[in-house]
Structures are given as C-alpha cells and as structure tokens.
Amino acid sequence: MTRKFNFSAGPAALPDEVLQQAQRDLCDWQGKGLSIMEMSHRSDEFVSVAQQAEQDLRDLMSIPDHYKVLFLQGGASSQFAMLPMNLLRGKQTADYINTGIWSKKAIAEASRYCTVNIAATTEAEHFLRAPTPAEIQLSPDAAYLHYTSNETIGGVEFNYIPDSGSVPLIVDMSSDILSGPIDVSRFGVIYAGAQKNIGPAGLTVVIVREDLLGHTLAGTPTMYDYKVHAEGESMHNTPPTFAWYLSGLVFDWLKRQGGVAAMAEVNQRKAAKLYAAIDRSDFYANPVAIDSRSGMNVPFTLADAALDKLFLQQAEAAGLLNLKGHRSVGGMRASIYNAVPEAAVDALLTFMSEFETQHG
Amino acid sequence: MTRKFNFSAGPAALPDEVLQQAQRDLCDWQGKGLSIMEMSHRSDEFVSVAQQAEQDLRDLMSIPDHYKVLFLQGGASSQFAMLPMNLLRGKQTADYINTGIWSKKAIAEASRYCTVNIAATTEAEHFLRAPTPAEIQLSPDAAYLHYTSNETIGGVEFNYIPDSGSVPLIVDMSSDILSGPIDVSRFGVIYAGAQKNIGPAGLTVVIVREDLLGHTLAGTPTMYDYKVHAEGESMHNTPPTFAWYLSGLVFDWLKRQGGVAAMAEVNQRKAAKLYAAIDRSDFYANPVAIDSRSGMNVPFTLADAALDKLFLQQAEAAGLLNLKGHRSVGGMRASIYNAVPEAAVDALLTFMSEFETQHG
Numbered sequence: 001m002t003r004k005f006n007f008s009a010g011p012a013a014l015p016d017e018v019l020q021q022a023q024r025d026l027c028d029w030q031g032k033g034l035s036i037m038e039m040s041h042r043s044d045e046f047v048s049v050a051q052q053a054e055q056d057l058r059d060l061m062s063i064p065d066h067y068k069v070l071f072l073q074g075g076a077s078s079q080f081a082m083l084p085m086n087l088l089r090g091k092q093t094a095d096y097i098n099t100g101i102w103s104k105k106a107i108a109e110a111s112r113y114c115t116v117n118i119a120a121t122t123e124a125e126h127f128l129r130a131p132t133p134a135e136i137q138l139s140p141d142a143a144y145l146h147y148t149s150n151e152t153i154g155g156v157e158f159n160y161i162p163d164s165g166s167v168p169l170i171v172d173m174s175s176d177i178l179s180g181p182i183d184v185s186r187f188g189v190i191y192a193g194a195q196k197n198i199g200p201a202g203l204t205v206v207i208v209r210e211d212l213l214g215h216t217l218a219g220t221p222t223m224y225d226y227k228v229h230a231e232g233e234s235m236h237n238t239p240p241t242f243a244w245y246l247s248g249l250v251f252d253w254l255k256r257q258g259g260v261a262a263m264a265e266v267n268q269r270k271a272a273k274l275y276a277a278i279d280r281s282d283f284y285a286n287p288v289a290i291d292s293r294s295g296m297n298v299p300f301t302l303a304d305a306a307l308d309k310l311f312l313q314q315a316e317a318a319g320l321l322n323l324k325g326h327r328s329v330g331g332m333r334a335s336i337y338n339a340v341p342e343a344a345v346d347a348l349l350t351f352m353s354e355f356e357t358q359h360g
Numbered sequence: 361m362t363r364k365f366n367f368s369a370g371p372a373a374l375p376d377e378v379l380q381q382a383q384r385d386l387c388d389w390q391g392k393g394l395s396i397m398e399m400s401h402r403s404d405e406f407v408s409v410a411q412q413a414e415q416d417l418r419d420l421m422s423i424p425d426h427y428k429v430l431f432l433q434g435g436a437s438s439q440f441a442m443l444p445m446n447l448l449r450g451k452q453t454a455d456y457i458n459t460g461i462w463s464k465k466a467i468a469e470a471s472r473y474c475t476v477n478i479a480a481t482t483e484a485e486h487f488l489r490a491p492t493p494a495e496i497q498l499s500p501d502a503a504y505l506h507y508t509s510n511e512t513i514g515g516v517e518f519n520y521i522p523d524s525g526s527v528p529l530i531v532d533m534s535s536d537i538l539s540g541p542i543d544v545s546r547f548g549v550i551y552a553g554a555q556k557n558i559g560p561a562g563l564t565v566v567i568v569r570e571d572l573l574g575h576t577l578a579g580t581p582t583m584y585d586y587k588v589h590a591e592g593e594s595m596h597n598t599p600p601t602f603a604w605y606l607s608g609l610v611f612d613w614l615k616r617q618g619g620v621a622a623m624a625e626v627n628q629r630k631a632a633k634l635y636a637a638i639d640r641s642d643f644y645a646n647p648v649a650i651d652s653r654s655g656m657n658v659p660f661t662l663a664d665a666a667l668d669k670l671f672l673q674q675a676e677a678a679g680l681l682n683l684k685g686h687r688s689v690g691g692m693r694a695s696i697y698n699a700v701p702e703a704a705v706d707a708l709l710t711f712m713s714e715f716e717t718q719h720g
Contacts, residue, residue: 002388002393003387003393003394004392004393004394006393006398008394008398008400008403009400010400010598011397011398011400011401011598012398013398014395014397014398016387019386019387019397020387022386023383023387026379026383027363027376027379027380027383028362028363032364032681033362033363033364033366033679033681034363034366034368034373035374035379037371037379037560037561037606038366038368038371038372038373038374039368039371039682040368040369040370040371041371041561042687043368043682073433073434073435073438073562073600074433074438074583075433075583075597075598076597077582077583077596078433078434078581078583081581081582081583081584082581085581109581109582112579112582113579193598195598195601200397200600200601200602201397201401201598201599201600201602202562202563202599202600202601202602202603203562219472219473219579221438221442221445221469221584222437222440222441222469222472223435223437223438223441224441224581236437237435237436237437237438238370238371238435238553238555238561239562240433240560240561240562240600241371241555241560241561241562242560242561242562242602242603243562243600243602246397319393321392321393321394322399322400322403327402
C-alpha cells in the first residue's frame with residue numbers, strides 16, 4: 001500500500017492514522033464480533049462512540065453548554081432550507097453576505113422562504129476578496145445574518161467574524177471548521193458538511209444555540225426541525241453511524257495533534273509557503289486579495305492554460321492527486337485541510353518548481 | 361478476528377465478504393493511493409463505482425428503464441415528508457394502509473401536508489396481521505396509496521402487492537427490499553433506508569417512476585424534490601459516497617449469490633425453520649397470523665418474561681448478538697436479512713432448544 005498526497009476539495013483527505021484504525025476495526029470493532037456499521041445506533045457501544053465524538057468536538061471548539069451539537073444528514077445544501085425554516089421566527093427578511101458560489105446557493109434557497117437582503121457582496125470584483133466590516137449593511141428587520149466563512153471554490157476566506165448586531169450570526173463553515181480556534185459564542189448557528197475538514201461525506205454537523213430552537217415555519221418537514229433532532233440527540237431516526245464514528249476518530253486525532261490551535265499553526269505554515277511560491281513566480285498566479293486568501297483552498301493558474309493537462313498528469317505521476325480546479329473556474333486548486341500533511345505541501349512545491357523550470 | 365452472528369434489526373449485518381473487501385481497500389482503493397472515502401464524488405473512479413452500483417441494483421430488481429434510481433440521504437423518515445410533497449400533484453388526499461409503527465410514522469408526517477384516508481388498518485387486532493385485499497378501501501380522490509411492505513418492529517409482512525387502482529402505489533420497503541423478486545412495474549415509488557437489507561446507515565434508495573417527477577408542493581425544499589436528484593443523478597450535492605460504494609459491494613455480492621430469487625429460497629428456509637421451532641414449543645411464541653409473518657424480522661417471546669435477560673446474556677455468550685426486541689414491544693426479535701447466513705439461524709435454533717431444555 002502506498003498512500004499518495006490528496007489535495008481533493010471534498011470528499012477530501014482523511015488522516016492516515018484514522019483510516020488505519022478504521023481498517024483494523026472494520027470487520028470486528030474492539031473484539032465485539034461485528035463492524036461498527038452493523039450495530040444498532042441505540043446500542044450501548046454505538047451510543048458511547050457517538051457521545052465521545054460529540055464531547056471531543058465540544059472540547060476542540062470550546063462549545064458552550066447552551067449550544068446543541070447535531071449530527072445530521074443532507075449536507076450543507078439541506079441546511080440552506082433548514083436555516084430559514086428554523087430561524088425566521090416570524091420575520092420576513094434575512095441578511096446574507098455574498099462571497100461566491102456557496103453563498104449564492106444559500107441565498108437562492110433562502111429566497112424561496114423569505115426576502116433576502118444582500119448585506120454585502122464583492123460580486124462586482126469577481127469575488128476576489130471578502131467584504132470589509134464597514135461594507136456590511138444590516139437591514140433593520142432581518143431575522144439573522146448569514147455568511148460563508150470560506151468559499152471552497154473561489155478560495156476566499158474571511159479573516160474576521162462579521163458583526164451581526166442584535167440578530168444571530170449564521171455561518172457555513174463547511175470548508176474551514178476546525179482549521180483554527182473560533183469563538184463559538186459569537187454565533188447562532190455554525191454548520192458544516194463533514195466531507196472537507198471533519199470526516200466522510202453523508203454527515204453534517206450543526207452547532208445551534210438553544211434559544212433558537214422550536215420556531216419552525218408552517219410546513220417544515222419534521223426532519224428539517226432542529227428541535228426534533230436536538231431532543232432526539234440526533235437519533236430521532238437512524239443517523240449515519242459510520243460517518244459519525246469516523247468523524248469521532250478524526251476528533252480524537254485532532255486532540256492528539258494538540259487541538260485546533262496547533263492545527264492552525266501548521267495550516268498557516270502550509271498556506272504561507274504555498275502562496276509565497278505562487279507569488280514569487282511569474283508562471284503561477286492566484287488572483288485573490290492577500291488578506292482574503294483561504295487557508296484551506298488555494299486555487300492557482302498556470303501562465304499558459306494549455307499546460308494544465310500536462311501539469312495534472314505529471315502531478316499525478318508524482319503522487320500528487322486531485323489538483324484540478326473546480327469545473328466552474330478551471331486551473332488548479334490545492335485543498336490543504338487539516339488531514340493534508342505539511343509534507344504534501346512540500347512535495348507540491350518541489351513539483352511546481354520543477355514543472356516551472358521545464359515549462360516556464 | 362471472530363465474527364459473531366448478528367441479528368440486529370438495523371443498522372444490521374453485512375456480508376462477511378463485503379466487509380473484508382471494504383477493509384482491504386479502505387486506505388488504498390484499488391492501488392490508487394487513497395480511500396474511496398477521500399475521492400471526489402465527481403471523480404471518474406467514484407462515478408464508475410456509483411454507476412455500477414445502480415446498474416447492479418437495476419439488474420437485481422429488474423427495474424424498468426422508465427424508473428429513476430436515486431441514492432439519497434435522510435432515511436425513510438425524510439421520505440415520509442418527501443412523498444406527499446412530490447406526489448400529491450394538486451390533490452388533497454392520500455390513502456395509507458396502517459399496519460404498525462412504521463406505517464403510523466408515515467401517516468403522521470403525511471397528515472401535515474394532506475388529508476390521510478386510512479384505506480385499511482389492523483390496529484384493532486394489535487397489528488397482528490396484514491389486511492386482506494378485500495379490506496382495502498380506496499378513496500375516490502386520493503393521489504396515491506401507501507403501505508409498508510414489512511413492519512420491522514411488529515414482524516408483519518404483506519404476502520401480496522395491494523391493488524391501488526388507477527393511482528400510484530407507494531411502498532416503504534426498508535426492511536424487505538431485495539429479500540426476493542418483486543414486480544417493480546406495479547409501483548409508483550419504492551423507497552428503503554439502506555441500513556437493513558442494503559448497506560450502511562446514511563443512504564436511502566428511492567426508485568421512482570419518471571412521470572411522477574416535477575410536481576412538488578409550493579415550499580418544498582430543493583433537496584426534497586425528486587426531480588432535482590433525478591436530473592443530478594443523485595449528485596446535485598455531495599452524496600454519501602462510502603455508503604453508496606458499500607451498498608454497491610452488497611449488490612455485487614447478491615449477484616454472485618444468484619440474485620434475489622436465490623436469496624428468497626434461503627430466506628424462506630431460514631424463516632420457516634425459525635417459525636417452526638417457535639410454533640413447536642410451548643416456551644417460545646410468536647403472535648402474528650401465519651400468512652402475515654415477516655420473512656425478515658421474527659419477534660418472539662419467552663413463556664416467562666423474567667427469563668428474557670438471562671436469554672439475552674447467554675445468547676450473547678454463545679455468539680448470538682442483538683436478539684433483544686424493540687423497546688416498544690419487548691421480548692426478542694431475530695432479524696434474518698440477506699446478510700444473516702443460514703448457519704446463524706441454525707446456531708440460534710440450537711441455542712433456543714438448549715435454553716428451553718434448561719429453563720422450560
């Protein structure tokens with residue numbers, strides 16, 4: 001077995017140690033004679049795994065007690081409807097910041113349930129930066145303010161937490177959750193699809209302040225009601241047990257790495273050296289404003305797009321996988337989540353330098 | 361490693377061979393240097409896995425071309441709302457047959473979106489049988505007829521397909537899909553949570569006739585629209601890739617066993633010998649009418665409920681796991697899905713006989 005370096009934007013790399021442990025236990029979990037996948041979600045064994053995962057996530061993010069942590073299905077795309085359905089609470093308007101493709105998806109779905117006020121947008125500048133705090137215009141009657149902390153496709157990340165005034169702040173943190181410390185108490189809801197920086201696809205983590213529960217729109221499906229899942233401890237129906245278990249292994253691994261503060265140091269080093277190499281070169285380019293560059297997703301282009309295919313082929317031959325940019329933007333993208341080791345970035349830099357020497 | 365016999369009702373046993381293959385490939389799928397969990401759902405490799413799984417399911421169930429097969433999240437519980445939201449098509453009423461706990465859940469959720477007519481119920485008889493064809497009273501203006509082909513908790517299964525007249529027939533087949541051949545063309549929608557007879561929790565298979573797509577209620581979340589998923593080939597958003605992959609391994613395994621007709625033979629033999637042993641004994645009992653007994657879930661009681669705990673302890677010590685009945689009914693339940701080998705039932709019968717000798 002040779003593990004290669006995987007820069008996939010999602011589903012994305014998982015820590016080697018986590019996969020090895022899951023592999024060891026796959027047919028016979030801790031000597032119980034069956035797989036974790038084959039256990040009732042209500043068994044003592046699985047409940048213990050599930051609760052430990054939640055506790056480890058609470059520890060890692062310092063989640064206050066008055067927040068519920070939900071382990072749901074349906075991806076961030078389901079949250080796009082669940083948010084207005086749960087959080088409008090009698091209001092007709094919600095504020096959204098528009099920073100790219102994922103913001104737009106959230107806005108499009110919310111618009112089906114309320115009037116969306118665009119509190120800030122950088123669309124006129126092709127989403128090449130996050131808005132400044134001064135640019136954010138809250139509407140007086142909004143139920144909440146929503147933003148996307150990291151645009152996975154555009155590679156644009158907020159370097160601050162927006163001020164939502166007196167209304168709850170809601171964040172799609174799918175691609176930068178757990179990449180560093182964050183003050184959870186600033187938020188009403190934090191949500192994230194697992195398949196980037198948490199675990200396998202098929203799990204969505206929702207962290208919701210308790211006072212926001214219990215005010216759904218008429219017609220909200222039972223399975224879209226945060227309160228139902230909070231009261232059922234995410235077992236109102238059968239949860240995605242294997243994804244929950246595997247995410248728990250990732251949380252445990254993160255704790256052993258020193259937690260999110262330690263990860264943030266490594267992540268900043270990984271991103272800094274990659275952006276530095278791109279900026280140093282006339283062959284590679286990244287168009288995002290420096291103070292809005294993503295620490296997780298680094299899109300870059302080659303001076304000659306005709307070389308893209310060769311770049312990807314040779315990268316793959318060098319053991320550097322999934323560097324192709326999103327189909328909507330082209331070029332390259334290196335996603336360097338927690339589970340992508342610094343050695344992967346170092347290997348990428350060596351390859352990029354050699355490729356530039358040959359073709360630049 | 362010692363694999364034990366697992367009678368869990370769900371998440372349930374998976375075939376040994378399937379788990380072993382998943383284990384071998386877990387860190388390095390087919391020499392590609394990464395896990396199947398770490399691949400983009402849009403990668404050539406995963407798309408190929410996903411398409412093969414769909415084709416194998418189509419082959420196994422002889423699904424006609426004018427049906428779409430969707431690989432979704434959210435469990436049957438999400439379908440309970442998606443059904444009326446997609447299938448009412450301007451009508452105000454739907455017919456439901458009530459045969460127990462899972463029917464009731466489907467009815468409760470549908471009642472939030474339309475008037476539910478109970479077309480038949482055996483509640484007065486404590487759900488100890490399925491209704492006869494003559495007992496089913498369709499309402500003239502219903503959009504569809506819904507039933508639960510197998511009640512996982514009560515252990516009651518239809519031994520025929522109800523006639524829905526001119527409206528689509530909808531079935532929750534979560535716990536008996538793939539247990540034997542079925543005429544898919546009789547149905548408008550077949551849906552099933554994977555975690556009983558398909559694969560791991562976190563995946564829901566929906567087989568829907570194409571002409572039923574595209575008529576959602578106002579306010580239906582985008583992710584609850586069958587048409588969106590059909591058009592996106594179940595990749596409108598990131599699907600639960602590992603669960604899809606593993607279910608594909610199960611489909612491949614089923615084909616190698618000779619398909620669902622061959623499984624039906626084994627399943628009938630397993631169920632017949634277990635019910636025969638229960639009926640022969642004064643110590644064990646199953647209250648379900650003989651022609652409505654489930655081939656998948658066999659609930660049974662001990663003459664003295666005070667012995668339940670000892671029975672479960674000794675069964676577990678004998679390598680027979682998860683025989684405890686559902687918390688709502690007590691007693692025992694042996695779930696004998698496709699992946700539970702005949703040897704497991706034989707071992708259970710030996711144990712039951714010995715236990716009766718000692719304590720009967």
